[in-house]
Amino acid sequence: MVIFLMFSGLFATVAAQDKIVLGFSQVGAESEWRTANTESIKNAVANDPRIELKFSDAQQKQQNQIKAIRSFIAQGVDVISFSPVVQTGWTTVLEEAKAAGIPVVLTDRKVDSDESLYVTLVGSDFVEEGRKAGAWLAQAMNGQANIVELQGTVGSAPAIDRKAGFEQIIQHFPNLKIIRTQSGDFTRSKGKEVMESFLKAEGENIDALFSHNDDMAIGAIQAIEEYGLKPGEDIKIVSIDGVRGAFEAMIQGKLNCTVECNPLLGPQLVEIVKGVVDGKEFPKYIPVKENIYVQSQAKEVFSERKY
Known part of the structure; x- marks a missing residue:
């Protein structure tokens, strides 16, 4: 023993x-x-x-x-x-x-x-994610749209690279224009707040939203609805991550496309x-x-x- x-x-x-x-x-x-x-x-x-x-x-x-x-x-x-x-x-x-x-x-x-x-x-390849978002939006909008952009945390790799990839694509479409861009810090609350400021400044001049992540897009959807517009219809929305909340929003017709970031x-x-x-x-x-x-x-x- x-x-x-x-x-x-x-x-x-x-x-x-x-x-x-x-x-x-x-x-x-x-x-x-x-x-x-x-x-x-x-x-x-x-x-x-x-x-x-x-x-x-x-x-x-x-x-x-x-x-x-x-x-x-x-x-x-x-x-x-x-x-x-x-x-x-x-x-x-x-x-x-x-x-x-x-x-x-x-x-x-x-x-x-x-x-x-x-x-x-x-x-993930964040640049490629941005490219995918840009290519989808260019096709969905037939190469013509006034775009607002919700960026991720300032100085973060996904914010830098997703923006770069997106712009690599839309630069080939002169009628795709980013008219407002600001950080939403990757959060729903900040995404909603910044989208409210975009709507206040541009209103129905906004055709599309590119969000660096789904959470900011979900916050923006709430702001768009409160403004009286239909997200996914009046404003086309493409975002990145592929979380369940994004799929729920797509099922409801409020989000058009999400690029997966695993x-x-x-x-x-x-x-x-x-x-x-x-x-x-x-x-x-x-x-x-x-x-x-x-x-x-x-x-x-x-x-x-x-x-």
């Missing part, structure tokens, strides 16, 4: 030592997409006995993420991962992680730092983290598969949506 207990205790010690500690800093909980992203990561870790998660919510503030990353470094975690609030300002803390010998895996968003400071980025990165992240610790090499960018959905598809695929 004593020998058995000794071996049991030794096994437990070895198992504990083999545990991979992942420090993850999330942007916040500003949207349906972000909530689904967090749940995907937490669930994937919970289902893998090899990973232990230390999780931090930055509440959409870069200083909170930098503080969390430094805390992870001080705790000596095995791998650090984070979805950066904005694109710039990470070099110093990434250099600190490198000096401590802790590999970094980016999720969802890129940073403007030397690629040697992180292992890989797993996430938040379910948890399983991929867990496999990458284990691979990093095991010495595997990865490309600097690992894409996820994504689609584009329109009103006519919404009802059919709604039950399949996981976020």
Whole structure:
């Protein structure tokens, strides 16, 4: 019995030592997409006995993420991962992680730092998402529309890249014009507020809305209805993310198109983290598969949506 207990205790010690500690800093909980992203990561870790998660919510503030990353470094975690609030300002803390010998895996968003400071980025091609939105709108509006744009968080990779991709397409259509553009910070409340200001300034001169995410579009839909217009009819709407709320809006005829941005990165992240610790090499960018959905598809695929 004593020998058995000794071996049991030794096994437990070895198992504990083999545990991979992942420090993850999330942007916040500003949207349906972000909530689904967090749940995907937490669930994937919970289902893998090899990973232990230390999780931090930055509440959409870069200083909170930098503080969390430094805390992870001080705790000596095995791998650090984070979805950066904005694109710039990470070099110093990434250099600190490198000096401590802790590999970094980016999720969802890129940073403007030397690629040697992180292992890989797993996430979406935001420029391509913007292109898809622009191509759909150009076709839906027959190349002619006054467009208002709800941008994401200022300085964030998806806001920068989705705008760039969208403009790459519409520049080929001289009668597609962005007449108002402003950040809605990726939230419903801000999306509604900014859309109200667009309507106050432009009214029925607005033909279409391009929203950098579904949550802002859903907020804008409320503003359009309160103004007395019909979203999806009087103002065509294309947005990005593909959350369930967007599909509900499409089924109701209030949203015309959503470009998918897949938040379910948890399983991929867990496999990458284990691979990093095991010495595997990865490309600097690992894409996820994504689609584009329109009103006519919404009802059919709604039950399949996981976020």
